Amino acid sequence: MAGLIKREDIDEVRSRTDIREIVEGYVTLKSAGIGSFKGLCPFHDERTPSFHVRPQMGTYHCFGCGESGDVISFVMEMDHTPFTETVEKLAARIGYELHYEQGTGQTKEEVGRRQRLLDAHKIAAEFFQKNLYTPAAAPAQKFLGGRGFDPASSQKFGVGYAPKGWDNLLKYLQNKGFTTDELRATGMFSEGNRGLYDRFRGRLVWPIRGIAGETIGFGARKLFDDDQGPKYLNTPETQLYKKSQVLYGIDLAKRNISRQKKIVVVEGYTDVMAAHLAGVDTAVATCGTAFGTDHIKIVRRLISDDGSGGEVIFTFDGDAAGQKAALHAFAEDQRFVAQTYVAVAKDGMDPCDLRLARGDAAVRSLIESRRPLFEFAIDATLADFDLDSLEGRVRGMRAIAPIIAGIKDAALRPAYVRQVAGQLGLDIGEVQRAVTYALNHPQLSASQKAEAAEAERAARQAGEETEQRAQENPFEQPDMSDPLAKLERDALEIVVQKPDYLSVEQWQELATVQYRYRMHAGVGQGIIGAASTMAPVPGHAWVNTVRAHSPEEVHALIAQLTVAPIPARTVDQLVRYSRDILNRLFEQQITRQKSDLLMRLQRTNAATEPEEYRQIQQQLLELEMQRRKKMQGQD
Template identity: 45%
Template sequence: MAGRIRDEDVQAVRAALPIDAVVGDYVQLAAGGGAQLKGVCPFHDEKSASFYVHPGKGVFHCFGCGESGDTITFLMKIEHCSFAEAVERMAAQAGITLRYEEGGYSPRHQQGERTRLVEAHKVAAAWFQEQLATPEAEIGRRFLAERGFDEAAAKHFGVGYAPVGWEHLVRFLRGRGFTDKEISVGGLASQGQRGGLIDRFRGRLVWPIRDSSGDVVGFGARRLREDDNGPKYLNTPETPIYKKSNVLYGIDLARKEIAKSGRAVVVEGYTDVMACHLAGVTTAVATCGTAFGEDHIKIIRRLLMDTSTYRGETVFTFDGDAAGQKAALRAFEDDQKFAARTSIAITPGGMDPCELRLAQGDEAVRTLVDNPVPLFEFALRSAVARHRVDTAEGRAAALEEAAGIIVKIKDRSIQHEYAVQLAGMVGILDERFVVNRIAQLARWQRENQQNGQQRTLRRPEAAPQPARPERPAFRLNPRDPAQFVERELLKLALQHPDLVSPAFDQYGEDEFPTPPYRAVRRAIGQAGGTAYGASLPDFTSAVREASPDDQVRGLVTELTVEPIRTRRKADQVYAGEFLVKLRLQAVDRRIDEVRAHLRRLGDRATAEQQHPVQSELWALQQYGQQLRSRGAAAL
């Protein structure tokens, strides 16, 4: 059984890799207010940035889906790996040698599955590159040269060659200490008819497929010989580290430039990515043996920071044939917001970017990408082109098909603009007729949707509804003025304990009436209080460790990454305002309770019964007046 990684080594790994650097490999981060950064959450599909990172505290939190944690937690969630695998991966990146409780230094049999599979792919990629220089690989080098790629280009993209034969790679990996199970599970080999392992890739050019952090997770291999009866392109199968719907070829090279430029270029193949990058279009990526889909949209949106504030653009360079059109228009169906920022660069004569570069040079590739057609316009022109608009019947048919596309556009202003454009495309002089026809179709569509919903409501027996989840015992509402005061003060205590210490530590748990906030207050006290926290480099970690469960830990992280709600820098004056506000809320609640007690006593109560209650009421009222007039000085 693998030994446990030593705690001091885990802490060293956490300290060596800042959380914004790790998260930044997957999410484009921007200033989020104060010391926080924000981006589009990688754990759920969202249209606005609700994912926050606090580099100083080493934690993240999504206000949309609730996911939160530290650097290691993030890597575990994003890569679906174990704690040990996440630590091992970070340690390798930071150059830290891990030690285990049972003794010894990071023996290979103790490494997690993902770490081992990634290492096997790294070793395989280097071996494939070496094979490209062998005499047998002349056919592969000639293939590359014919497409304009020299030795330097092949090296830059890690292109390699898989020799003809049944188990060249298998034997090499065995010699490097990898087991047959690891080689097989990683998709590098498969079971032969005689029971042994055989290489998956044989006699082919091989491109390493990397994730956004640069780890090799799979391969794509191109057929070179006439006697190869396999598919033209053969990819790694689905494995624990490779999901074709979650990777884009070239993303490791294009990631930073996509974030910087606000544009992603999607092409169809590995050589197209190479051609674009060598031509200066360094934002090009491609899918790996699958159609561009919803998961790919999520990857690009995270890199583009595709929100209402950060408007990015995606350009497809599909060639306008039926398959290319279908792939591009799928974005229209999947995500209209993404589609509205998507364009199509139609290659001349059906050439792909690789062929275009070879025929007309680098400048032609850059010109292609710089002059795209908006996706909605492309969709309309594609629909109209299928009909003979030189006849009345053809114009009518084109109008009906294209109108069906326009009514799906949810933005009314864009819908009207394309209705006007459609009249010109079809050749109908009466623009108002076309606009009215589309408005009529859109109205019918809305009415049909509403009627369908009403029928569902009238006939619940036709579609039994699932049981509603139980409501939580208490629902946080940051917009509630009273809860906002509790929340802001707790944020100050976690993010800037020096600003609220020592007064905060004198506040009782009963001064935080909201149960979840009261639990955080208790955890702060159990972690030593703000006076102790002010002396620590990372007080939040201590509070998280003192939290009783994941729910409280999650709220602590949430309060740590949420920006302080002030336009100026948080200071003692701002902190004092909320110390006073919370104390005033507690005083006012107690005044209401005492007054209610007096009413219950009524006129029948003796003076001895009423006097202590009236005295407490008077003292509370005086204290409240002092807080309002003197502020923090009255605490």
């Protein structure tokens, strides 16, 4: 098991990676002033750019939706990858070897081997695509054209053709310098008595890409009658390709899935193509396996399945296999917080056939006509019983009672009890009793019960810890209509972006500031901590050190402060603005101290406590002199 990546390595990867270059892989950026760039936010829909990137600081912030962070958090959000995997990916990109606190991570050699596999897949995908436009690929071209896909559509999805023959791809990759061991590890080749030979021959080929867009495997459909293999042949399990964790089309759909909080799960490669071309740009498909637990984990990350909404829509053929797949999906329904739906065309056509027969609008209408998955499960389950007999109706009621009990929205259950009672010709009270029994006696296996108990315990513990943290660390969002909140924020922007502009005296005064808002105090804590360990110089190191000395709750605010525009066009204006804003902050602190002293003075008896009374008056006088000095220092 991999250990924790060393903090200094994480900081090194963060500082060595050009955040502008990474962001421009997803967003078109334009100059927004010296050292700043902006573009349309990738995290929400907008017409006017409010997404800012400050490469010198290594941070981004959107003033529209509030998303902010550094290059690591950006890649995590865009590619939906865990922290460790993201750092490892960025490290491999710049050729940096990571070190781990505990256990072991991927060695430099392992990273190199993985990259070689990715390179081989990339070259193979290009090989297949080139061969699609050769005379030998006429059957492949005919297949695509017959399903309504033109060359532009094929290119968008990287569709290719594996030529007939035993070693076309093998020789091509060998000539590119790949060794036999490397080629064996790709899964693109089979092995016989004479060695390796091409796994995909005379087939239409789709590249299967990971969430970050890298090719990790292939799916291939047979075209010729003399092909004795299965209709569809996929890459076997490899270091890169884990079919239970792969969703075809996820690289193209991920951003739209995150924005819309909606995902459409179809059955095959051509269905994904048809859906996207019809405007259903959240469509994905599993690759030769049922939609399972690992797929659900991916989907939940993509749609932020936290109870704030979201839809998972399954499309299935209307045949027995499609019905079985739908019921299998329903069996996993409780793993989602989001609402699950099913969309099945009346005549049983899949999205590809539907588009071909009736056009793009019909595919969109199919998705819009979705119905709750539990409704489909009820109808499909009742279809197995003889509802003409009383015995069959009672047995059917008992079979669907757990389905009704499992409806996430408890307010809907009574309506479905009434509907089913009418459908079966049974008394409402009898159906309700069956549902109540199912609620109190869920049909779980021993392992499922243990898993549920552990999940409940963890959720309860997490809730208690969250409540405790909320009580101990009330990091409330500052009320920006409060002039003091804006003053504190403006001053912190200067110190985070231009720490070298502060004099020694200003640093001393800054260390004594008491902020009204806990969020600002957390940033101030990070700033003073950073200044005590390094010279205050703008850049990655400064921001990273401030972050390291501040509570995690204010890290997003720090990122926002690093990209916030400062209202100054010239260096002279910037120097003057910095001085004035800090003086105003210090003046505010003096005013607050005076207020506290005046309250003490009112509680002090001048006759019985003359010395303390005199000291307070002296302190008030000194503070007033300091305040006037600050005011005189402002333009």
